[in-house]
Amino acid sequence: MANNRHRYGFRWVGSLDGSCYPKPQEFLVASGYHAQVSATDVDLNPGDPVQFNVGAPGSGFVELAAVGATPNIFWGVIVGVSNVTVGLPLAGRKFSRVPAGTTWSLETDATKVLVVPFGRNLWEIDVTGNTSSSDTLTEYRAMCNRNANIIYTLDNTDVSKPKANPMLDVSTLSDDTADFRIINVSKTAENADYSGNFVKMIVCVNESGEAPFVTDPGV
16 A cells, blocks of 8 residues: 555635636734644644634634534635735745734734635645545545545644644544535546545535525524
């Protein structure tokens, strides 16, 4: 068995209606926001799923999407960072991530991320690891049109840049409600060994926070 090369988070690969790459939307991240995985602060990175911070205080901001909620309210995926100002002497420096706890007070300094809605889009994501029933191409194909949850697997390899590291947890495979619907096995050449970890699958959102799928945004 050889593990496949791990790639981070959600990667856009297409849409169910054949449309071209959607235009990212710009959203605010609350001043001082700390995303956490396993009680560890993590940065926000491209590939991370987000949801709206529902209800006061803090309405209007996005945050790392919760996992394990019932139901989850996934909204979209961070694909870029449009503004992060980390205090002097780094004011105005461009970042490819949002460091945990970044603070701001002025609109010109506001932390902003670019988000593509899950919508009708298709996403590639790595599976956490193989199981006794998921170590061949045939077994992975049999997962199509079934649901599975997302799990965060803390990546603390660089302690100065901790990551949430979202992946698909096929041990939660179910015909009942779960976070994402598995659409296909990715055709990428990086699926080199189906008996190894980090097989890449194509999914679409199953539990969405978007209108009109959820009519009550407080869910």
